[in-house]
Amino acid sequence: MVAQTQIQARADARPQGGVAPAVKMEARGVKVFYGAKQALKGIDLDVRDRQVTALIGPSGCGKSTFLRCLNRMNDTIDIARVEGLMTLDGQDIYDRSIDVVQLRARVGMVFQKPNPFPKSIYDNVSYGPKIHGLAAGKDEMDEVVEKSLQRAGLWNEVKDRLREPGTGLSGGQQQRLCIARAIAVSPEVILMDEPCSALDPIATAHIEELIDELRANYTIVIVTHNMQQAARVSQRTAFFHLGEMVEVGDTEEIFTNPHDERTQGYITGRYG
Amino acid sequence: MPMSVLVAVLVALSLAGFYMGRSRALDAAGGRMANLHSVPGYYGFYAAIWAGLPALLVIVVWSAFGGAVVNALVWSSLPADAVQGLSPSQQSLLMTNILNVAGGNAGAAETSPVVRAAAEYHQHLRGIGRWALAALAFSLAVGGLWYARSRITPSLRARNQVERVVQALLIMCSLVAILTTVGIVMSLLFEAIRFFGRVSPVEFLFGLHWSPQTAIRADQVGSSGAFGAVPLFAGTILISLIAMLVAVPVGLLAAVYMAEYAPPRVRATVKPVLEILAGIPTVVYGFFAALTMAPLIRDAGQAVGLNVASESALAAGVVMGIMIIPFVSSLSDDVINAVPQSLRDGAYGLGATRSETIKQVVLPAALPGIVGAVLLAVSRAIGETMIVVMAAGLAANLTANPLAAVTTVTVQIATLLVGDQEFDSAKTLSAFGLGLVLFTVTLCLNVIALRVVQKYREKYD
Amino acid sequence: MTDAVVSDRAVPVYQTAEFERRLRRRYAAEKRFRLYGIAAIGLALGMLAVLLGSVVAKGYTAFWQHELRLEVFFDPAEIDPQGTRDPAVLAQANYNTLARNALQSVLTDAGSRDARRAAGDLLSVGAAFELGRMVMDDPSLIGTRRVVSLPVSDEVDQLLKGNVSRALPEADRQITDRQLAWIEQLEAKGDLVSRFNTRLFTNGDSREPELAGLKAGLLGSMLTLFVTLVLAVPVGIAAAVYLEEFAPKNRLTDLIEVNINNLAAVPSIVFGLLGLAVFLNFFGMPRSAPLVGGVVLALLVLPTIIIAGRASLKAVPPSIREAALGIGASRLQVVTHHVLPLAMPGIMTGVIIGMAHALGETAPLLMIGMVAFIVDAPSGFTDAATMLPVQIFMWADSPERAFTERTSAAIMVLLGFLIAMNALAVILRKRFERRW
Incomplete structure (x- = not known):
């Protein structure tokens, strides 16, 4: 029941209109090194609660690297080193007392290429709740799986073949399955690393709609190289360039009235 | 003319051909390189090939089959009454005698006139053969040289011709692999068929009693021997099973640790050290099994009141397992590394710990590859010879007790064929029957394993 | 500010006591699993130490x-x-x-x-x-x-x-x-x-342990390996070049590939049976001779050499081939002038590893009669001879206590050669390895 109440509770807790959203995650002076190479040169950024923040910029600018810092996925790379302060609800996530497993359960991630486990659709979604002990008993798990698939907008398409392998789905469906998998552990933040780059336009439209719906309950950070996508789905946009964050602001403002000429150049397609 | 002189002459002729061809091409081009189709060197190679290759082929063919032809001629020249009524083994004995006398290895005095005459005929034929070969090879070389010389004109596409010959050589070299397989299958099949002419395949494959010691005289009791190979198969399976029980868990866990946990520096040192285990010759493992492991296990067994045979299946199996550890671990390591990082990221992104990611995502994804690796390891264990020859027994006991002595297919092949053999006895031939079974089983395992691994790789490429 | 966010939520599930307990259990399992891995490696390395230690302890005297x-x-x-x-x-x-x-x-x-x-x-x-x-x-x-x-x-x-x-x-x-x-x-x-x-x-072999020596075995090994080298290296490289650079993708080349991969996994004793049936019985070559041993071992290591050769040819980037083809070189010229020289260190590494394998091989030699009591060192390729590993096998079978010591010493000599060969391969790889 825990998981479900969790989902319910969040749905009820939408912020009231007019109130400025709180800051969910905060980065101050974040630097990342891969061996001797510096990938990020001191990033300051606030991620606001229950909003979609888009990170844009030319490839190699460090936006994915920054995203991977937010749930410490960079820990899995031997040579990566992170400096600076990064908080979740005001707590330093690189603090020794923070448990990385717990952190990643709270800050979920969806990857560039759909990466369903070579298991059934059901097992893919139930995997997270299972390892974290979020569902007691089969009935509860069934419910979590159904809820998550519904939220990911996949339920109607797969409800009759939950036992079939997740790798048998189409690319767009696979990516929604991965989103369902991430939702199933009731994260507070969902990180998306170019979630549509491997998908066709129709599947992309599906995912974008989904992101817009998910905003009600989750804080979302999305990396994209597609500016139209950023404009469509996000409320705030940060522009990265050569390992620096050039500019951040409301999406509308960034796209209509950028302050920095690099941002302007990128948005108008002078480079990218 | 001795073979070495002949080959030296051919080499000299080829060399001469090279220089002749080159200078001839230059002459024909009137000293202007641009008139030539190819670089002059290629005309040299062209002539050299014509001078050397045909003659060399003739020599190779003669060396391979000439002896057999001469022997057949000698055999057919023997008077009819000398060969009549001889059993196959007596026939081969007679032939050996003739060859010995002809080769000057046996005193001609105590041999029969028939043998002596045949030996002389044999020497005569060989002499003719040698000279004929030399004459043929020499004339082929000179003829080839002359032909090449007449063909060389500026428009001759010498490079293409030379390259075609080289490519044909390359193809022939690749065909050696097929020839080897054909050779293995034919030799096993022929001898095994002769064996199955004496012992029925059903008895061989399903019989429970193995004692190949045929009596020397036909009137002795138990002269037939027993060729029921089931105890051998059972022994092989028992020892292989013990080996896999050691090698698979240890090898797999080691591979997982290396691929997923070990920091690069540890991996860089431990991996090659583990590979040392794979590089140690099997005879060393056999020595270790027989002189260290077997007494150790026997003493340990005695200490707890168990009766352990000094050539127990356990000792051979455990040591074989140690030998196979690096095999399993390096194959599994490859397989585990082939699992895409994105799957691991997916699990980490959900907050799975490393071991959860490994156990629930990486290993299931790698399972087909691991199964392939284990199958290859099983095939290796079944075919392993030296460890069991040195540390397992000879007695064909049908038992599942790992503390008892058992024998294996490879042990029997080795003991049946080492030392003096009587040709054509069921005892000797039975080794080929066993070899055929061994080859078939390992081949099947290998084919299945390689296919499984290949499918697996394609999936993640 | 952050307080406000937290109070926004209902029960934070990841901060419950139950989750904490579960987390501790999961980390315990993690630790255990990691220990299994370390234990497995420790066991394997320990076995290696015991094996080498027992040989040295028995044999150094x-x-x-x-x-x-x-x-x-x-x-x-x-x-x-x-x-x-x-x-x-x-x-x-x-x-x-x-x-x-x-x-x-x-x-x-x-x-x-x-x-x-x-x-x-x-x-x-x-x-x-x-x-x-x-x-x-x-x-x-x-x-x-x-x-x-x-x-x-x-x-x-x-x-x-x-x-x-x-x-x-x-x-x-x-x-x-x-x-x-x-x-x-x-x-x-x-x-x-x-x-x-x-x-x-x-000394050559002897029935008396204090007189028995390795000279015959060492010379026999050298002669045999020479034959193996002369046969396996050119044929192996040629086959690798053909399959990697020239072969069209057809049934025949598929068959060859499958064959090579399978031969690499055929038990070595089967090669001995091949040698016995084909070279000794059919072609009538002499028993116990380094010539026959060398041919059998050449067939045995051929797949290793071909596979290693193909891998290093494949590692040469296509851009090199294209560059040479682009200035009008024929395919054979591309291979002999550019690809083969670049791939050579890798191929040679494979050759050395293959030869080390051949040096340690015993089982097929038993089949072709190289298990013989040889006192005098062989002087030619058709003399009766034995090889170092076979000598070890025969000594290990002798009952005298002193032979145990000799066997261990012979193993140390054999391992010494193998270590030298593998070290050479490693040096070659380190020295000439090229990262594209």
Whole structure:
């Protein structure tokens, strides 16, 4: 029941209109090194609660690297080193007392290429709740799986073949399955690393709609190289360039009235 | 003319051909390189090939089959009454005698006139053969040289011709692999068929009693021997099973640790050290099994009141397992590394710990590859010879007790064929029957394993 | 600010006590799993250490051997009573008597016939042979007294090395109490000396452990490997080049590929059966010959060489080929001028590893009769010969305790060669490896 109440509770807790959203995650002076190479040169950024923040910029600018810092996925790379302060609800996530497993359960991630486990659709979604002990008993798990698939907008398409392998789905469906998998552990933040780059336009439209719906309950950070996508789905946009964050602001403002000429150049397609 | 002189002459002729061809091409081009189709060197190679290759082929063919032809001629020249009524083994004995006398290895005095005459005929034929070969090879070389010389004109596409010959050589070299397989299958099949002419395949494959010691005289009791190979198969399976029980868990866990946990520096040192285990010759493992492991296990067994045979299946199996550890671990390591990082990221992104990611995502994804690796390891264990020859027994006991002595297919092949053999006895031939079974089983395992691994790789490429 | 966010939520599920408990359990499992991995590696490495340790512990003593310093009188009456100095006479003489006379003069109570024999048994049977050779090399020794070093018997050697306890009751050891007393007497005089065992490398096989050496096996291995090298390397490289650079993708090349991969996994003993049936029985080649052994081993290592060769050819980037093709080189020229030289270090590494494999192989050689008692080193490719691993196999089968020591020493020699070859391969790879 825990998981479900969790989902319910969040749905009820939408912020009231007019109130400025709180800051969910905060980065101050974040630097990342891969061996001797510096990938990020001191990033300051606030991620606001229950909003979609888009990170844009030319490839190699460090936006994915920054995203991977937010749930410490960079820990899995031997040579990566992170400096600076990064908080979740005001707590330093690189603090020794923070448990990385717990952190990643709270800050979920969806990857560039759909990466369903070579298991059934059901097992893919139930995997997270299972390892974290979020569902007691089969009935509860069934419910979590159904809820998550519904939220990911996949339920109607797969409800009759939950036992079939997740790798048998189409690319767009696979990516929604991965989103369902991430939702199933009731994260507070969902990180998306170019979630549509491997998908066709129709599947992309599906995912974008989904992101817009998910905003009600989750804080979302999305990396994209597609500016139209950023404009469509996000409320705030940060522009990265050569390992620096050039500019951040409301999406509308960034796209209509950028302050920095690099941002302007990128948005108008002078480079990218 | 001795073979070495002949080959030296051919080499000299080829060399001469090279220089002749080159200078001839230059002459024909009137000293202007641009008139030539190819670089002059290629005309040299062209002539050299014509001078050397045909003659060399003739020599190779003669060396391979000439002896057999001469022997057949000698055999057919023997008077009819000398060969009549001889059993196959007596026939081969007679032939050996003739060859010995002809080769000057046996005193001609105590041999029969028939043998002596045949030996002389044999020497005569060989002499003719040698000279004929030399004459043929020499004339082929000179003829080839002359032909090449007449063909060389500026428009001759010498490079293409030379390259075609080289490519044909390359193809022939690749065909050696097929020839080897054909050779293995034919030799096993022929001898095994002769064996199955004496012992029925059903008895061989399903019989429970193995004692190949045929009596020397036909009137002795138990002269037939027993060729029921089931105890051998059972022994092989028992020892292989013990080996896999050691090698698979240890090898797999080691591979997982290396691929997923070990920091690069540890991996860089431990991996090659583990590979040392794979590089140690099997005879060393056999020595270790027989002189260290077997007494150790026997003493340990005695200490707890168990009766352990000094050539127990356990000792051979455990040591074989140690030998196979690096095999399993390096194959599994490859397989585990082939699992895409994105799957691991997916699990980490959900907050799975490393071991959860490994156990629930990486290993299931790698399972087909691991199964392939284990199958290859099983095939290796079944075919392993030296460890069991040195540390397992000879007695064909049908038992599942790992503390008892058992024998294996490879042990029997080795003991049946080492030392003096009587040709054509069921005892000797039975080794080929066993070899055929061994080859078939390992081949099947290998084919299945390689296919499984290949499918697996394609999936993640 | 952050408080506001937290209060926004209902129960934060990841901060419940239950989740904490569960997390602790999961980390315990994580730790356990990691320990299993370390234990597995530890076990494998431990086994390697035990294996090598037991071989070295058993075998290092074999590199030293005890000799007895003895003043021998080369008695003309015994060696050459007529004084003809005819080599045939010198060869026939009974040198045992010389040794026994010398022993009798230094040992107490060695006068009786029985005692003379017992004292003589302290020396190796090879001692008389060595005295004989000295005399035949230099007949002027006859009539002189010389202090010479003679090998002791294997039982004495083992006793002196401490491999056999002196405290054992007389019935349980090969050396009698009287002999033991003599040994201690000689030891006290300092006449028993331990020397580097050159016989291990200069002698052929022998039934007597203290005389048995590896020369025949080493030479046999060299001759055999030479044949293997000459056959397997050109054919292997040619096949690799064809399959990687020229072969069209068709049924035949598929078949060849499958064949090579399978041959690499065929049990080695099957290659022995092939050698026996085809080369010995069908082509009538000589038994026990390095030629046949070399051919069989060449077939055995061919897949290894081809597979390694293809891998290193594949590692040469296509841009190199394109560049050469682009300036009008033929495909063969591309391969011989550019691709092959670049791939050579990798190919050679594969060749060395293949040859190391061939050097350690035993089973197929048993089938073609290379398991033979060879005293004289082979001088040609068709002489009867044996190889180092087979020599180890035969010694391991011998019952004498001293042979265990020799076997271990032979293994150390074999492993030494293998280590040298593999080190060479590693150096080659490190030195010439190119990252594209």
